[in-house]
Amino acid sequence: MILKNIEFTEEFDISKIILLLFFWLSSYAFEAVEVLNPDIHIEKSLYFTTDKNLSAYEAYEFSKNEKLTPLPKEALSFGFDNKTYWYMFEITITNPKKDYFLDLKHTVDEFAWLYTFEDEKLIRTQESGYALAPKHRSVNSIPVRFELHDINTTVCYLLKVQSNNTQYAAFSFGSSDSLAYHWHILYSITLITFGVFLALSLYNAFLYIVIRDKTYLFYIVYTFGLMFYTLTDTGLLAPFYFFIQSDINTNLVFFKVIELTGLLFFSIYFLDLRNKNPSLYRYLLLFFIIFIAVLVLYMLDITKFLAVVFIYITTYLLIIIGFVSYYKGYKPALFYIIATGGGLIFINIFFLMPLGVMPLNLIGLNLLNFAIIWDMIALSLALAYRIKLLQKENQDKERILLLQSRQNSFGELSGNIAHQWRTPLAALASVLVNLEAKLKYSQIQKEDIISSLQRSLNLLKHLSDTVETFQALFQNTHTKEIFSVDDEIKKILAFTKESMQHNNITINYNSTDDFKLHGNSKEFFQAILNIILNAKDVLIDSSMQNPTISILLQRFQDGFTLDISDNGGGITLKPIDSIFDSYVTSKDHGIGIGLFITKMILEKKFNATIKAKNKDKGALFSVIFIKNDFRF
Missing domain, CATH: 3.30.565.10 (Histidine kinase-like ATPase, C-terminal domain)
Incomplete structure (x- = not known):
């Protein structure tokens, strides 16, 4: 219906494309509570937030005596805060012979605990979260997963979530098989993206080693930051938390800094701002310093919303710089706009989810993968076009240098011609003076005139041959x-x-x-x-x-x-x-x-x-x- 209501006229612009994408992605939104098996019956799904460090029994008493907030229908972001979120579910399982689980669909919840109450008694505690390596979780799996109690009575579950990142209400209940479909799609696309990243990174690393052009180096830095931000955001780095920082928020900020730093300096070198627009180059460096300061404030929990807004400003600023460069006649800037602009559209739509504008959805979670694939392939084509232009420029420079070299040799040429002509010209002058003297002061025979003319012609031919000989040495022939x-x-x-x-x-x-x-x-x-x-x-x-x-x-x-x-x-x-x-x-x-x-x-x-x-x-x-x- 949405497509039918939009007329595709000449005035159709990028804003309508983004609007279409927004509505299309919203139509695939996750439900806040998704039940994948008919044996699972959820009677209540409520939540509350608190600044206090409540125990499981305190939270249970609070949930029984206080009025809690029902979960929204769609998996929308709750925004940025450091509060502890408690979710209360009352669940009945009619077929307890089968194992059922609870999955957290949001992939950056750092710490989570599931407390199981039966007859107002705490009978089980489970621990998980993406800040823990899978082997340290109650259920050893890459997704954050908890096992449900296998009895045919109503059980109360309290889920405690602590995270420095955006909070979502996005939960799935079902068997391991039914839960796997969602994760298989997400992880498969991510791993394919990682394969493309490795191939193109090795290719551009080879180009950097051969050409020593820093554009290729910062291309790798940019795609590295974007790729590992995506791996962190999908939880696929969790198995490696023995080797790297396990604070997801720190990891996300770290890789975001690498990503935008790489993109900024890639833009500087690709668009040749230092030579073609020095003032814009200086302003961009100043902006980069301010951006780093904002990210430091983000890590200190002083401002988070401002950091997200600043990311938006950075991306759009780089697109504007691309348009300025193209307007000033730098042709590769068009490919930069197409490549970076397309990728940034995906990234910006992705960030509509943590801002609460768009609900969490499977396609939305893969937008970073789409952005990486678009960026890597499109920017590789842009770099190939840039290589072609640089080759043409180098050929032009080589021709100019060759011409200059030949011009320097022309001095040698003229000096040698002068030396080669000096004796023949003197001989020719002698013949002509002798002929003139005989014509003026004595009689001259016809044979003497013919002889003098013939000798003059021979000398002139020698002069002509000398010029042709030297000319042939400098003729431009391929x-x-x-x-x-x-x-x-x-x-x-x-x-x-x-x-x-x-x-x-x-x-x-x-x-x-x-x-x-x-x-x-x-x-x-x-x-x-x-x-x-x-x-x-x-x-x-x-x-x-x-x-x-x-x-x-x-x-x-x-x-x-x-x-x-x-x-x-x-x-x-x-x-x-x-x-x-x-x-x-x-x-x-x-x-x-x-x-x-x-x-x-x-x-x-x-x-x-x-x-x-x-x-x-x-x-x-x-x-x-x-x-x-x-x-x-």
């Missing part, structure tokens, strides 16, 4: 081929010859064999050129006598190595491997991208390894190619 390492090194030597001679630098090249690589020869050329140019700059700055660069290409058992060394004094950076980091340089006017580009090209494009160390009077760069990663 063609892969099998090329000779020896040929490429000789091209580099020819390319740098004039510049090295100009700076009185000697290059010694030795090769024990020729090797073939499969890939882009231009990228290989660029990578090795960067090492040689780096060595040249070091030698020029060091003013070393007899500056020398040595290149050795040689085979070893598993492949071959290309060693490039100099006598320029060595690498001063510590650690030495940091010389391959972007924007790290030991040169006064360097920008620190050449060797970074070299390492990137060699490792990503040729599966090679490059190492640097100091040797003798200078630095040694070794490029190692493994046999399986190249072709001879």
Whole structure:
């Protein structure tokens, strides 16, 4: 009927969805007293609260002489207080041959005692509660359970419940088989959720170890807190109370702090607030400090309702921050809103139960499981999308760095062209001056003119070939081929010859064999050129006598190595491997991208390894190619 009365128009918004969920969940509300077997007849079900520490007989006399409050029809929350709740049941069992039990459906009642009175005499006392390990309870079971008296007369039961958490009137009476259905559903969904949690946590832990991105770490912290809050809330941590704090209230607060701390810092890193919105980042940290203070007040029993309200404020605040980030153009924020928003809807509806707005129900108890599954899967997809964006950003950065590296090489290119052109231009000028003099001051034969023109054309062709040769070295092509390492090194030597001679630098090249690589020869050329140019700059700055660069290409058992060394004094950076980091340089006017580009090209494009160390009077760069990663 509810669905029929709501029109699904364009104005249908999230508030109507929450309203639908609320009414739907309310329709599955637990009864305050649920009888699952026809042999059990409950004649009275009343309760009272007290601040006094009554004995069982005092409570029994009070229940006989005072007017008690009937239990509500539905299992609504009684709110937050530290009072002791006494429940009185008068029960008759018509088939005493079968074992019947009383279950407390609320899963965070810490301490409970059931006193059995017959003919106004206390005949049995049982103890249970989720603060006790199951083996220490009167009935050894994960649910809080008490055994009913097996006689065919009316028996009075007084149930005493003490808890620092929200109190509910939610009781089931029946055989162990009939009671099991409810718990099997709750525990099965929880254990499935725990399996999903373990799988995705291991996956994100692996990503954190590999990528070192704290977003994945705080994702694990957030889901850990939420998962163990759920395990505590369902009573499944009770068997482990030998190893952890048995105060359920403390455990719930502890895991809630972990959950919201993880979510808050996950939001900061996922939305990149520190860089994209520094002021919002600072306000969020201040809010976190206030939140911790409120939780401390909660643990000191100063205010509990305020802490629950603050949890609501925190969750909605993070959603608003997600919308702000998305509005400012950060696309991953949309996935954050969908993932976190959906999970928080489940969590917020769950907290309507302790606030007394919605009655306790089986689906409601599983809302935290639904929130965890939604959050873990949706946030994993959001993180995958974020990885894709980061990969694209890194590719763009790599292209920019490669372009900068090539631009730095253009200076070397222009200098070498100038050196290569100087002699041909002088020869061309000589031909033209000689031709002009003959035309002005003497007779000239036709054959001499043709000869001069031909020589001029040859010189011009040489100039053109020089430009094309250098241009080919820097053309941006993605063609892969099998090329000779020896040929490429000789091209580099020819390319740098004039510049090295100009700076009185000697290059010694030795090769024990020729090797073939499969890939882009231009990228290989660029990578090795960067090492040689780096060595040249070091030698020029060091003013070393007899500056020398040595290149050795040689085979070893598993492949071959290309060693490039100099006598320029060595690498001063510590650690030495940091010389391959972007924007790290030991040169006064360097920008620190050449060797970074070299390492990137060699490792990503040729599966090679490059190492640097100091040797003798200078630095040694070794490029190692493994046999399986190249072709001879």
